Amino acid sequence: MHDTSSSAGNGVGRRDTQDGGGRDDLATGGVSRRNFLTSTVASTMTVTLLDTARGQTAPAPARVSPRQPVPLSLTVNGQERRLALDVRTSLLDALREHIGLTGTKKGCDHGQCGACTVLMDGTRVLSCLTFAAMAQGHDIVTIEGLAGPDGALHPMQQTFIDHDAFQCGYCTPGQIMSAVACVGEGHAGSDAEIREYMSGNLCRCACYPNIVDAITDAKAKMET
Ligand code: FES
Numbered sequence: 275m276h277d278t279s280s281s282a283g284n285g286v287g288r289r290d291t292q293d294g295g296g297r298d299d300l301a302t303g304g305v306s307r308r309n310f311l312t313s314t315v316a317s318t319m320t321v322t323l324l325d326t327a328r329g330q331t332a333p334a335p336a337r338v339s340p341r342q343p344v345p346l347s348l349t350v351n352g353q354e355r356r357l358a359l360d361v362r363t364s365l366l367d368a369l370r371e372h373i374g375l376t377g378t379k380k381g382c383d384h385g386q387c388g389a390c391t392v393l394m395d396g397t398r399v400l401s402c403l404t405f406a407a408m409a410q411g412h413d414i415v416t417i418e419g420l421a422g423p424d425g426a427l428h429p430m431q432q433t434f435i436d437h438d439a440f441q442c443g444y445c446t447p448g449q450i451m452s453a454v455a456c457v458g459e460g461h462a463g464s465d466a467e468i469r470e471y472m473s474g475n476l477c478r479c480a481c482y483p484n485i486v487d488a489i490t491d492a493k494a495k496m497e498t
Pocket residue numbers: 379380381382383384385386387388389390391400401402403
């Protein structure tokens with residue numbers, strides 16, 4: 275027969291069954307668990323109340339509204355722009371609404387159409403999915419910054435015109451920025467490769483064949 279009082283020698287772990295099983299106190303050297311818990315809670319409350327009375331509670335962390343403007347500095351098309359923005363502002367909204375460069379278009383605002391493509395340190399990024407704060411310290415180039423200082427169009431802009439690679443034109447700034455990066459990345463080796471690496475830029479007017487021709491032509495001109 276199992277001896278339930280085998281650990282009673284040290285006073286720990288003995289289940290008290292004297293009240294017929296309804297009581298679940300664990301004797302700990304003569305102090306029941308219920309009494310132990312009661313006295314612990316009481317002392318904790320006493321300390322807390324005393325601390326409160328003395329004004330010693332930890333101060334609540336200061337709450338800062340995300341709408342509070344945060345100073346930012348962006349380099350766009352070689353120009354430094356100082357702004358104070360809600361920290362949640364996208365790069366797209368910073369460019370269009372705060373700097374006034376509306377050449378970059380807002381299509382879906384969800385990273386699915388490519389209309390908002392700009393270059394960040396030469397790499398294409400979706401400005402609708404990039405926080406303006408993340409663009410600090412990087413060189414941003416938009417469609418407005420692609421032409422030369424004398425106003426001469428970038429070869430990619432010129433070939434889009436030459437090949438009639440747009441209809442309504444809404445997707446065109448994003449297409450051109452993406453195409454410039456596509457050539458720079460070395461991903462314009464064939465029509466199939468261009469289509470693959472330009473697949474993130476949608477055109478509702480379905481100018482895809484002309485866009486591929488424009489990129490192929492511009493690639494040759496950019497490499498000479
Ligand atoms: Fe950015 Fe559509 S507006 S991907």
